[in-house]
Amino acid sequence: MPCRLDSPVSSHPAPAAALPAALAWVEAELDTIRAAGLERPARVRQGRQGREVTLDGHTLVNFGSNDYLGYAGDxxxxxxxxxxxxxxxxxxxxxxxxxxxxxxxxxxxxxxxxxxxxxxxxxxxxxxxxxxxxxxxxxxxxxxxxxxxxxxxxxxxxxxxxxxxxxxxxxxxxxxxxxxxxxxxxxxxxxxxxxxxxxxxxxxxxxxxxxxxxxxxxxxxxxxxxxxxxxxxxxxxxxxxxxxxxxxxxxxxxxxxxxxxxxxxxxxxxxxxxxxxxxxxxxxxxxxxxxxxxxxxxxxxxxxxxxEPHRREELAARAAAFRERLVSAGLDISGAEAQIVPIVARAPEAAVALSAALAAAGFFVPAIRPPSVPHGRSLVRASVCWHHSDDDLTTLANAVIRHAHCD
Ligand SMILES: Cc1ncc(COP(=O)(O)O)c(C=O)c1O
The missing domain is CATH 3.40.640.10 (Type I PLP-dependent aspartate aminotransferase-like (Major domain))
Structure with missing residues (x-):
């Protein structure tokens, strides 16, 4: 029986105290980060992750972890x-x-x-x-x-x-x-x-x-x-x-x-x-x-x-089918050749909007912005893992394609 982590976690942390004068410059740095659309949330995961992940109380199909063979929660x-x-x-x-x-x-x-x-x-x-x-x-x-x-x-x-x-x-x-x-x-x-x-x-x-x-x-x-x-x-x-x-x-x-x-x-x-x-x-x-x-x-x-070599074999086949679906719909996946599949959005705001649209469709696919990628190359990064079903991958690909074609 997997253990449960039941202690409540508030999604509304107490307001931060004013910074001491020696650290006051940090506020200005954060303002610059916010103005560039690059502020990052501090999400809290609840429980074990696998095909699904619960972040800040929302359970989504998990394309955000590098748990490629599904062993992190095994x-x-x-x-x-x-x-x-x-x-x-x-x-x-x-x-x-x-x-x-x-x-x-x-x-x-x-x-x-x-x-x-x-x-x-x-x-x-x-x-x-x-x-x-x-x-x-x-x-x-x-x-x-x-x-x-x-x-x-x-x-x-x-x-x-x-x-x-x-x-x-x-x-x-x-x-x-x-x-x-x-x-x-x-x-x-x-x-x-x-x-x-x-x-x-x-x-x-x-x-x-x-x-x-x-x-x-x-x-x-x-x-x-x-x-x-x-x-x-x-x-x-x-x-x-x-x-x-x-x-x-x-x-x-x-x-x-x-x-x-x-x-x-x-x-x-x-x-x-x-x-x-x-x-x-x-x-x-x-x-x-x-x-x-x-x-x-x-x-x-x-x-x-x-x-369990079948896990890597199945992973490779599913990732290839997923990439093929995106490429044949004309999407830029940056030449990806494996289980890491980026959807290039270029502007950070566009990556965040795509990630939010995919979350609304039930998928956690994080937006990756500078400094993790160079300026002008923001993307949404889907990590395909062994535990994803063919249906997960088809539904996600369709949601990405729908969003890209409405944009
Ligand atoms: C290519 C590469 N090397 C090294 C690391 C660091 O590994 P770890 O997360 O175990 O510190 C990462 C982590 O994302 C990575 O992507």
Whole structure:
């Protein structure tokens, strides 16, 4: 029997007190955000999410979470987590370097290494921390990073943190990447970083070309499989596996928080590299390990990915049919090629209006606005998940098409 969260949550928070003088500038910043149509609501979810989600008391069909395989609310993960908590307590108590690395974490790292068919893996408190810490460990001033223009914020922040020189190449433009690297012969180390499945566009990185370019320029290649882990490949390890590119990718980052339905991030690669990372990745050294219960739940999700390949197969088929329906109605889905399906609205107000119209039709499909996407590229992002029915997808596609054609 799933547990219920019954404590009442007020949707009318108390009015905020006046800010102290030292923080008065915050009001002006918020006014600017509101004037640009970019204020974000703080929604509260009630209960477990799956096909449906209840937000601020409204229950809608859920196209807003990254729960691609439907494991976030799966009771098998809850049971694994409570068993893990009973065995090892709840808090990790310290950084993995000190006493936070439990048996549950050790098992999870082994399960990840097996899933990705690499020698070793290292677990971080979040995917965000895995990216920032790893990039900042790999390069520093005197080095050069080439980064896709649509990479995730955690990659961008990792690049900034490293203080290496950063060259941005237009989204998936391999000729531009080649030219950027050719102009950096003096750099001590060169690093190419890319999402494998882009989080806002649903496009895939050209991995075979990236491996070839990395090889020719003697550059390191780090890929972020956050949205691909669990979803692609015969084993379900991601797009590196699905495209047969494991030999040319040096470092794989991923997250346990999306298709795996748990939380935390990981880095996977050669054992010697992972051993070195334990001495260099500051978010691993100086941050408390995530709770062992979460590691136990993530390990259970990896088992389920192996045992239930039909989930990723069905997901791929449903997402393809959904994209096809939108494209044949003339909608701009930004070249999406996977379960992330954006409907490009351009202006933030248009994205918010489309999202509101879809909510009125019974669907939660969030509007994504700057800074999550560049100015002029606001969109509504539908995350297709395994638990959506064909009927959900057809009804949603029809609602999107109706709104677009009335606009
Ligand atoms: C491409 C990408 N990388 C990393 C992350 C961060 O992962 P986490 O949510 O586990 O911190 C995200 C999260 O949205 C993402 O989209």
């Amino acid at each position: 009771v098998r993960l809850t049971k694994a987590a409570s068993k893990g908590a009973c065995a090892e307590g709840f808090g990790a108590g310290a950084s993995p370097l000190v006493s936070g690395h439990s048996l549950a974490h050790e098992r999870l790292e082994q399960a990840l290494a097996d899933l990705l068919a690499v020698e070793a893996a290292l677990v971080f408190p979040s995917g965000f921390a895995a990216n920032t810490a790893t990039i900042a460990a790999l390069v520093s001033p005197g080095d050069f990073i080439a980064s896709d223009a649509r990479n995730h914020a955690s990659i961008i922040d990792g690049c900034r943190l490293s203080r290496a020189e950063v060259g941005i190449y237009p989204h998936r433009d391999m000729a531009a990447l080649d030219a950027l690297l050719a102009a950096q012969p003096q750099a001590r180390r060169r690093l190419i970083v890319t999402d494998t499945l882009f989080s806002m566009d649903g496009t895939r990185a050209p991995l075979a070309d990236l491996c070839d370019i990395a090889d020719r320029h003697r550059a390191m290649l780090l890929v972020d499989e956050a949205h691909a882990t669990g979803v692609f490949g015969d084993r379900g390890s991601g797009l590196v596996e699905a495209t047969n590119c494991a030999a040319g990718v040096h470092v794989r980052v991923g997250t346990l928080s999306k298709a795996l339905g748990a939380a935390g991030g990981f880095v996977a690669g050669p054992a010697t590299f992972i051993h070195w990372l334990r001495h260099a990745a500051r978010a691993w050294i100086f941050s408390t390990a995530h709770p062992p219960a979460i590691a136990a739940a993530a390990t259970k999700a990896i088992e389920l990915v192996a045992a």
